[in-house]
Amino acid sequence: MWNYFDSLGVLKNPQSLRRNLYDVMEVYCSEESELTSQAKAQGLMAERFCRRDGDLSTITGRKALYDRLLKCLPRNLWLSPKCTAWCKWASFNMSKSPEAARKIHEASAADLEHLLLCDALFQFQLWRSPQSHAHLEQPKGSQMVYQEELQAILDRAFVAHCDMCRAGSLKHPVSGKLIQKGTQVITTSKIMFHHLDSLKCDRSHEHDFVAGSFRHAELGRINVSQYTELYTRRFAHRIARCFQCISQVREVSKPEAEPVLVQQSHETFELPASKRQKINGKQNPPPTYQQNPNQQNYEEFLQSMLHHAPKVGKRSFLSGDAIEKAQQVFPDMQIKALEVCKGADRCRMPCEGGDPKECNPPSPNRSLSRRRLGKLDITNS
16 A cells, blocks of 8 residues: 555655545445445535445555545545454354365455555554544454454554444344344544443343344345344444544544653652662562573574564464474474464464364363464564
């Protein structure tokens, strides 16, 4: 994205991009999305970028999106990428058969470019103007938001949780009962966060399940899960009202976390004797503390692998010196594959090229499985 903007010459004059020409632009939506329609009904300048406008899995489609961004310069950018490979149903289907697990793993790998695109769009909004916002919607339980590619977004945004039974009056198309469908929205707007986070189910009604299929009068037989992907008019109206409030008050996006600077003062504070000894004096470790004899080897190995980790994303090793070094540091494990990344702190699926069946221990203990799948965290600290 940045290379494309640089080739157009728009980065030479960033002041020209600080304006907000449109109120909202919706990405990853249908051709007749309810959110854009409700925003226009509220008198807002709204635009949508759907599959008809370009396939975002291709470079041509992404360039079309970048051109539309420069044309609209929206104050709010709403993203709702598909979560088929990341939802709870995907996790359930992976346990059915090795073939199903392989297909879902391939689908999640193909979605990585969309994760990077979402990260780039958040970067563009936050860089362009302090009064520009970005919002990413995903169903509750989606593993998409836990990927490394989106960690920079989480550091600069709020995470609001709501239930569609209350936020959007979502009902089952056959039984007419309310469907809870927990939803999470990663947003840079405090207005959006406080409004949506207050719309959790109060347990005063009965819920139906997102399961099975039904016959639609126009579309034929479709899955209930596919039906619930579309926003209801009430939910879209709520979001449009939030966009309206953001525009009226010219809300500033959430600032980036900055290190706390300690300034020197002319005043001196006398610490208590116990505190002074703890802070200023070096104490011997307690008798119960035992230094891990391999700690030095761990640190040396991590530092040696630091230059292999990319700034964004990950890098995998299936053979070579990296595997041999890892095997020496962890002799009690059989190292099959090594994945290097920065700032990751969550368990993930085996890297590409690794056999998931070889990573599963014979013991059913889940904690044991996580230890054997344990990955190395390469951080900047």
